Amino acid sequence: MSLWTLSLTLAFVVAAMLVSLWQRLGLEKDMLVATVRATVQLLLIGYILKFVFHVGNLALTAAMVAVMTCVAADNAGRRGRGLAGRFWRPFVAIAATEVLTQGFLLAGHVIPVRPSYIIPISGMIVGNSMVACGLFLNRLRDETQARSAEVWTLLALGANPKQASRAVVKAATKASMIPTIDSAKTMGLVQLPGMMTGQIIAGADPIQAVRYQLLIVFAIMASAAITSIVLGLLTYPRLFNRFWQLLV
Amino acid sequence: MPHAPVAKHEPSPWAIEFRGVGRTLPSEDGPKSILTGVSGRLARGRVLTLIGPSGAGKSTLLSLCNLLQTPDMGEVFIWGREVRTWLLAELRRRVGLVMQQPVMLPGTVADNLAVPSRLHGRPQPDGYRLLQQVGLDPSLLQRPAAELSGGQKQRVALARILSNEPDILLVDEGTSGLDRESAEIMERHVRRLVASRSLTVVWVTHDLEQARRMGDETWLMDKGRVVEQGITEAFFEAPQTEIAKRFLRAGLRADRRTLAPGEEDES
Structure with a gap:
């Protein structure tokens, strides 16, 4: 073109x-x-x-992935409305997701150790993780506000922050994974995903393109889960002060 | 009042002691004082009824006792230890709070009764006995808690707190949503616990007759201050302050008129 x-x-x-x-x-x-x-x-x-x-330098590739992660964390932090702090909590969640997911793909020789594979796939993992962060933080705040009477009741019975926030963290985790699961359910029926479309236009065998697309679908499902769980562990204490009073 | 060192650990005869307690909340027109200079104490096994107009600070005073709110000034001692030096889980297990609006947690009545023991890593309670203690039919155990009536929920909330085996019970308008019969059942069961295990109770109510029936001691609060404290009978027979006389006259004239729920400051 x-x-x-x-x-x-x-x-x-x-x-x-x-x-x-x-x-x-x-x-x-x-x-x-x-x-x-x-x-x-x-x-x-x-x-x-x-x-x-x-x-073809791996250090350079890693640096690019790091930049992506930082930009994504910065963006997700803006959406957290203060709950996640400015940067480092989303950064840890997104980085953990990228390292675990990408690490698995590389260690299992699912994809070759080449920048042309690592960078685009990282982009998808990190992008998805960023969206999951934003959803999680929004939902955590909303759920906590909506169910504050329940949280206060648990605190009054002597629950510690982890016990008192378990139900709301769980609900937020679930909510942040649903879009990923829903889009996986309709994949191929409603839309041909971007990566697959691109490969097909570029002349790849559709069957091969589908395999890579499936890899992505599976990887981003895991990444939504990893992101929410890590972020949940990092943010629930911030819902409370040191006297175990709900702040939100 | 002079500050005592917080490190004392010997058992105190005072279940609850307030020393110059104040609480200020931010509001749209600057900081608003909710409590000012509240002092007073309550011995083990006594029932204190706390009365006063809406917004007098009664609920706030309760929530300081288990540190659901933090005093901005002064100190609150539970069994001789300042609340902020307690292990929080232990403080809140021993100082149970019955809220004005009972909140049922998800699941059945039995699930609700099991929550406190799960939180504190203790063996499962005998739900059957707990329900009997508050005068509820044990057949309710397997019912979804959300389906109960208001009076049943209030009593399940009480049973849930009792499964923590508290030695101090705070009741915030615990019977305001109940019909007279359910309210009297609640009163009777709390009274029985006071007699059988020396439970110490602080009972906030708008109902002056109830305050008189339930109390050993009564405090009248107004605009964040305790304006009169005394033995319940003496307080109702011969109030000392002008403000108490006026409040009792107005209250008795209004008879059992209850103020709209939710007007009281939230904890």
Whole structure:
């Protein structure tokens, strides 16, 4: 695909902007920013990936994964509304997820130790983990507020923070895993996932593409679970003060 | 009052002692004082009834006793130890709180009664006996707790606390949602526990007749202060302060009019 043919697809953006103008949605500026950002970021990452793949250095690959993890943790921390602290709790949860999941794939020789495999698959694991973090933190706060009478009752009976928050942490963990499970259920029926689509367009055998897609589906299911569990362990104490009083 | 060293461990004759206790909460128009300079004490096996208008700070005072709220000023001693020096699990096991609105935990009545022993790693209680203690039919054990009536829930909540074997019981408007008969059953069972195991009770109520029936001692609170403390009979027969006289006159005229639940400050 040439840059010229690609630029034709800007017609879609123009169409969306016209709708926005016509309906007075006021989104034109956001759309413009989004288009420019997506273009610049993707072109940039394209060149970076080309360079990293060409060099084939594992340290460089690890550094890229680390940067991804940091950006994801920073983003997830913003969504935590203070519950997770600014950065390090989501970082630990996402990093643990990436290390465990990716480590398993590499140790089991499921994927070859090559940047062109590690980086895209890490991107999917880390991205999914980031979404799970945001969902978990939002739900933990909402569940705790909705069930605060129950939590206070347990505290009044002498429950420690872990005992008092067990039910709400469990509910938040469940809630943060449901989207992943639901999308796995309809996979292939409702949408052809991006990675598979990409491989097929790039000329790969659909059967081979499906195998990789399944690997991703399984990996992100595990990563949603690992993320919620690690984040749950790190954040539940922050629901309480030192006298075991509920703060949320 | 002078501060005593917190390190004393000898058993105290006082179940509860407040020394210059204050509590301030932030509000929209600056800090709001909920409790000011509350002092007083209660001996083992005595029943204290706590009365006063809504918002007088009665519920807040209760929640300081098991540290569900922290005093901003002064100290609260339970069995001679300041609440903040207690092991929290132990303090809250021994100082049970019956809330105004009973909260049933998920599961059956039996599940609810088993919660305290699970929290404290103790053997499962005899649910049958616990229900009998509060005058409930043991056939309720396998019923989902959420399906019970208000009066049944209140008594299950009491039984749940009793399975912790507390030696101090705090009751926050424990009978305000109940009909007269259920309320009297609750009163009778609490009274029986006071007699049989020297339970110490602080009983918050809007019902002056109940305060008189239940209490050995009565404190009247108003605007965050304890305005009169005395032996219950003496308090009702011959109140000392003008404010107490007025409160009793108004209260008796209103007879059994109960104030809307939820008006009282939450713990």
